[in-house]
């Protein structure tokens with residue numbers, strides 16, 4: 394049976410409450426000050442792979458949209474990450490964070506050393522958006538409903554617990570707090586309107602679950618390689634590599 398708008402929205406929010414990656418133990422460790430400098434670096438390197446894929450994902454989405462109004466609404470997402478004449482954009486801000494934790498930003502941008510499972514998970518998100526229905530693609534982006542809370546916790550936790558953290562290094566997250574609400578308000582409304590049968594509601598919910606898995610799998614990979622048991626896969630980043638020159642000398 395088709396759920397009412399409110400019941401369907403509550404179902405989507407429940408998926409976040411049960412499965413969003415804010416529940417992953419890596420985030421407790423990161424925000425609580427428990428990460429070593431190398432664990433911070435591993436997170437920044439791997440998470441960059443997600444960041445750089447987001448605008449490609451959004452471009453893949455837009456390439457399939459025939460409605461100019463929907464494309465106009467969507468395209469600011471690409472600008473938020475890639476930047477404009479007046480806004481340096483999220484990818485550059487992420488590289489600022491990389492330098493603040495002692496990494497060479499060219500190394501991070503090369504995406505060498507990204508964990509295989511991170512690559513597989515992120516690439517799967519790109520393929521999902523390329524191949525599935527527009528409804529599933531928009532629904533998958535709705536994990537961002539749950540992101541402002543984790544970004545606010547991250548800003549507070551990093552500022553409190555790590556010497557490297559300051560407003561400059563963390564500007565990525567502050568900007569997302571400003572940018573994400575307009576995206577999710579639009580995306581949520583679009584999904585609530587377009588998921589107008591029980592079957593489409595099920596497809597949208599499954600897409601959101603898929604996306605929570607994409608995020609969770611990345612943190613599991615990070616944990617296995619750099620926390621416990623600490624088994625770094627062949628070819629993945631090794632501590633003491635990819636560092637800023639100043640960092641190497643000190």
Ligand SMILES: O=C(O)c1cc(C(=O)O)c2c(n1)C(=O)C(=O)c1cc(C(=O)O)[nH]c1-2
Pocket residue numbers: 447533534535536537539540543544569608
């Ligand atoms: O730090 C986070 O936990 C987090 C999560 C997510 C997310 O839920 O997918 C995004 C972001 N950050 C983010 O910064 C971002 O730009 C973003 C775009 C998207 C998307 O699927 O279109 N998710 C996310």
